[in-house]
Amino acid sequence: MHTLNLGILAHVDAGKTSLTERLLHTAGIIDEIGRVDDGNTRTDSLALERRRGITIKSAVVSFPLDDVTVNLIDTPGHPDFIAEVERVLGVLDGAVLVVSAVEGVQAQTRVLMRTLQRLRIPTLIFVNKTDRAGARHAPVLREIAERLTPRAVAMGPAPTGLGTRAAHGPAHADDDPVLTARLTDLLTRHDDALLAAYVEGDGTLAPGRLRRALAEQTGRALVHPVYAGSAFTGAGTDDLVRGIRELLPGAQGDPDGEVSGTVFKVERGRSGEKLAWVRMFSGTVRTRDRLPFGPGPGALSEDRVTGIRVFDGGTDTPAGSVGPGRIAKLTGLGAVRIGDTLGTTGTAGPAHHFAPPTLESVVVPTAPAGRGDLHAALAQLAEQDPLIGLRQDDVREEISVSLYGEVQKEVVQATLAEEYGIGVTFRATTTICLERPTGSGAAYEIIDTGDNPFLATVGLRVDPAPPGSGVSYAREVELGSMPYSLMRAVEDTVVETLAQGLYGWRVTDCAVTMTHSGYWPRQSHAHGTFDKSMSSTAGDFRLLTPLVLMDALRRAGTTVYEPVHRFRAEIPADTLGPLLPVLARLRAVPGPPSPDGTVCVLEGEIPADRVHDLQQRLPGLTRGEGVLETAFHTHRPVTGTPPHRSRTDHNPPDRKEYLIHTVRRTGTGGGPG
Incomplete structure (x- = not known):
């Protein structure tokens, strides 16, 4: 038997957890299919998941399909929990992307499909809920082709009884002329040998050869078979199971190789x-x-x-x-x-496939004496979700968490109450901005010179780098000019210090170069005791580096960038007029409207911190008929006065305040004159 690690992905409420239940029932793992609404599904094991009827944490369940062992991974569909999906993508051999036959292709569906294609993860598409009132077939297939991928191929005809419990549409037989024509047209685009066989033959290809080519191209994520049915009634799921078993490639690996x-x-x-x-x-x-x-x-x-x-x-x-x-x-x-x-063969941590959180909020314990317990509990939650991104302000005695949205905030609040017995409230959600250097700047401080109280010489230059490049570090000094531990102390401190720039935001897309270095070697008195007042330590470099780096950054200047989402709104055409001034007040920048009869499509950009407001106001502005899709797009320079973020360090941009904290705390007073 071979193993297939399979992800079930979808926009929230498309029915992926119900599909998971149906697959488990088909495989004989469960005797009765659980329902999300009843809170008795196998993979939604958390009490909070059962109560809210949504998946919050990914879950794994294993079952056999003939000669294939499937490790099925059910993932959250709500965009607030996209980080949970992020962590699963790197372990998948294949995926099933679920699309609702009623709602069609939705915002999260598009985000997920783009990512699956970028990572070249073999993907089948299952159009679910064909039994529900309002279910569509041909329009949803068009949406899939236009908004997800033009390389999708329907494996069956339109279901009969669409929109009723009797909805049913088995997949075409392998030799069905309709299917062979579709496959021939699609598969020959990616296979020259197959095209040659078609041209040189009698204009047909054997069904067996087409099926093998379909499996090969599906395994390379070149094409995406589409099945339709209902996880609730079981219609179409047998055909999907066959597709999973025959078209998705299994895991590879040498059991005797390096771990x-x-x-x-x-x-x-x-x-x-x-x-x-x-x-x-x-x-x-x-x-x-x-x-x-x-x-x-x-x-x-x-x-x-x-x-x-x-x-x-x-x-x-x-x-x-x-x-x-x-x-x-x-x-x-x-x-x-x-x-x-x-093991020892890895090269780096996983790449980030989705945008990081763009919002944050201060968590306030309802009992002031519970701050220590709150920090410990949040630290454990951050173990399970690193993108929570704890940020502790010791001066104000506050803890902030990074967030994707308001639902995630509610889940964190409920988890702290139910699992840790800690009641909390949240302050208003704010946007997480970032800073980028505007130009180049350099600064240095020499040991035992001027008002440098630390036994260290450090010089740094900051240069802007291309957007998305992150932070790079280099040296123009000889590596042997001082001990490596001191060199490493400077590099590590540069990374830590850039977490808070001139305005308090994380600094990114810059190149930092060490230009000066110097130290005093270890000195001892005659009786052999270490004399700190005459010897440089790593602490000297850790304390001096923030001052030098902030001075260089001040000379370079920084620009604050705010996160911006791309939005797409489908609205009744006669509601465009009332919507436009609201978008202006929300600082949204819409493009030209695209009218289509009684419907108008409007696309544009909106600051991340205004997305929730737009989501709340759109139904009232469009008689409840407006449909909104949003997804993180980019960062744009802030217009007007840049927002400041409160600092959680000793404020190195203010030299006097910084030295009061650090020199007094360490007892540093400089070397001999």
Whole structure:
């Protein structure tokens, strides 16, 4: 048997959890199909998920399909939990993208499909809810072709009884002329040998050859078979199961090779132990193995594996080992984090496929004495979701969390109350901006010169870099000009300091170069005791670097950029007039409207912090008929006065305040005169 790690992805309420239940029932894993509305589905195990009827955390369940073992991963559909989907993408061999036959292609559907295509993940499309009132077939296929991919191919005819419980439309037989014509037209575009066989033959291709070509091109994410049916009634799901079994490629990997795997989820067990959810790519991990892990080479930790649980037959069971292609829960890796690579062959952590959170809010405990417990609880939540991005302000005694939206805020609040017994409220949600250097700037400070109180010489230059390039660091000084530990202290501190620029926002898209270095070697008195007042330490460089970097950044100047979403609104044409002034007040920039009879499509850009307002106001402005899609697009320079973010460091842009905090705290007073 081979293994297939399969993701079920969709816009919220398209029915992916219901499809998961149907697949489990078809495989004989469950006797009765659970319902999201009843809160009894297998993969929505959290009480909060059952109560709200949405998937919040990804879940894995394993089942056999003939000679294929499927590890099915159910993912959240609500855009506020896109980070959970992010972590799953890197472990998939294939995916099923669910589209509602009623609502059609929605905003999250498009975001997911673009990402699946960019990562070249083989994907089948399932048009669900054909039994619901308002279900459509041909219009939804057109939407798929126009808004998702032109390389989709319908595997069956339009269902009969569309919009009723009797809706049914089995897939075409392999030799059906309608299907063979569709496949011939699509598959020959990507296969010259197939095209030659078609041209040189009698103008037909054998159904068996077309099926093999379909499997090959689906496996390369060149084409996307489309099935239609209902997860509720089971219509069309047998055909989908056949497609999963025959068209999606299984996992590969050498069980005797070097250990390589990815941690895509971290949670706590009943006893508080850390559980690392791992997808294995090669090698075999056994209980009591000492296993290296980390974000990449040079940053590895090592712990002993104390337990392994693999997914099998609808549940997770203890095992002595886990090999390639499998998904397992490992215990014993105390310092492991989401995104870590297992083994020594990894090169870097996972790439980010979606935009990071663009909102944040201060979390306030209802009982002031509970700040310590709140921080500990949020730290555990951040283990499970690193993009929560805790930010602690010790001066104001506040903790902020990063967010994708208001629903995520409600979930964090409910989780803290139910799992940790901590009541919290949130302050108003604010936008997370970023800073980019406007020009180049350089600064340096020399040891034992001027008002430099630290035993260190540091010079830095900041240059702008292309958007999206992040932060790079280089040296123009000889690596041997001072001990490597001091060099590393400067580099690490540069990265830490750039988390808060001149206006308090994270600085990105810049190149930082070390231009000056100098230190005093270790000095001791005659009796052999270390004399700090005459010897440079890493602490001197960590304390001086923020001052120099902020001085260089001030000379370069920075521009604050705010996150901007792309929006697409379908509205009744006669409501365009009242909507336009509202968009202007929300600082949205619409493009020219595209009228289509009684409907008007309006696309444009809107600041991220105004999206929620638009979502709230659109129904009232459009008689409840408006449909809005939004997705993060880019960052734009802020017009007017740049917003400031409160600092959580010792404020290195203000030299006097910074030195009051750092020199007094460390007792540093400079070297001998």
